[in-house]
Amino acid sequence: MENFEGKVVIVTGARTGIGLNTATLFAKAGAAVVLAGRHEPKKEADELVKQGYQAASVMCDVSNEADVKNMVDFTVKKFGHLDFAYNNAGIQSPVTKTEDLSLDEYNQVLDINLKGTFLSMKYELKQLSKQKTNGAIVNCSSMGGLVGIAGRTAYHASKHGVLGMTKSSALEYAKDGIRINAICPGIVETPMVKRMNQTENSEMNDLIKEVPIGRLAHPEEMANVVLFLCSDAASYIIGQGIAVDGGYTIH
Numbered sequence: 686m687e688n689f690e691g692k693v694v695i696v697t698g699a700r701t702g703i704g705l706n707t708a709t710l711f712a713k714a715g716a717a718v719v720l721a722g723r724h725e726p727k728k729e730a731d732e733l734v735k736q737g738y739q740a741a742s743v744m745c746d747v748s749n750e751a752d753v754k755n756m757v758d759f760t761v762k763k764f765g766h767l768d769f770a771y772n773n774a775g776i777q778s779p780v781t782k783t784e785d786l787s788l789d790e791y792n793q794v795l796d797i798n799l800k801g802t803f804l805s806m807k808y809e810l811k812q813l814s815k816q817k818t819n820g821a822i823v824n825c826s827s828m829g830g831l832v833g834i835a836g837r838t839a840y841h842a843s844k845h846g847v848l849g850m851t852k853s854s855a856l857e858y859a860k861d862g863i864r865i866n867a868i869c870p871g872i873v874e875t876p877m878v879k880r881m882n883q884t885e886n887s888e889m890n891d892l893i894k895e896v897p898i899g900r901l902a903h904p905e906e907m908a909n910v911v912l913f914l915c916s917d918a919a920s921y922i923i924g925q926g927i928a929v930d931g932g933y934t935i936h
């Protein structure tokens with residue numbers, strides 16, 4: 686495992702699922718980790734500290750600009766600087782035909798998944814630029830950022846948007862030593878997918894049948910790629926959306 690001692694990382698949406706697994710892996714690799722979430726991941730951060738790791742929590746709704754600014758300020762105050770961020774916070778929306786998708790539902794998904802990623806990057810990049818240090822940002826897109834799936838217009842629009850932002854901002858900061866990439870997870874066993882299984886069992890079963898590797902992903906399989914993208918081993922990778930999807934998007 687890469688040694689991230691002395692590094693400081695923010696993970697958004699860190700209370701559960703891929704976010705919590707990534708925060709935990711960063712902590713185990715020696716980084717000081719700020720776990721951010723709209724319900725503060727205090728219990729989760731305290732547990733890491735109890736195990737001897739460096740961690741702290743902050744309440745942050747990524748769709749709220751003041752919260753996001755505070756998240757970065759809190760990180761710098763607590764641990765002195767920033768090196769990496771994994772912008773993970775996101776929500777799904779129920780399967781709906783586009784003509785039946787309400788504007789409120791559309792706005793909610795875009796607000797959290799796309800605006801939330803934009804705001805997170807904006808304040809993280811301000812800090813990294815101020816420090817004039819190298820850094821890495823990983824955004825969370827989805828296989829839904831690479832392909833379409835019927836009934837998922839808002840989610841897929843948001844995740845395609847995350848890739849667009851990742852590529853454009855990566856170009857802006859490439860010469861500054863700040864690498865920006867994204868992961869595009871397939872279907873991962875997390876609370877989000879458990880909720881989808883409960884409400885959309887048949888659609889989910891159809892989707893799972895199409896995964897070439899023949900199983901769902903474990904959240905750690907996403908965390909491993911996030912840490913790799915932040916590590917020196919990924920020093921020449923810029924602006925990519927790495928599919929971690931068991932082969933789904935190569936159909």
Ligand SMILES: NC(=O)c1ccc[n+]([C@@H]2O[C@H](COP(=O)([O-])OP(=O)(O)OC[C@H]3O[C@@H](n4cnc5c(N)ncnc54)[C@H](OP(=O)(O)O)[C@@H]3O)[C@@H](O)[C@H]2O)c1
Nearest residue numbers: 698701702703723724746747774775827870872873875877
């Ligand atoms: N699981 C999959 O199959 C899959 C596939 C592709 C992409 N993804 C993406 O992976 C990311 C993590 O999802 P997951 O599967 O780990 O699901 P999850 O367990 O539901 O995690 C999502 C996290 O985001 C947080 N969150 C939601 N809205 C937020 C907001 N406005 N501000 C801050 N935090 C917020 C949630 O916090 P609360 O619980 O406190 O609300 C939760 O901790 C998401 O971006 C998702 O779209 C997941």
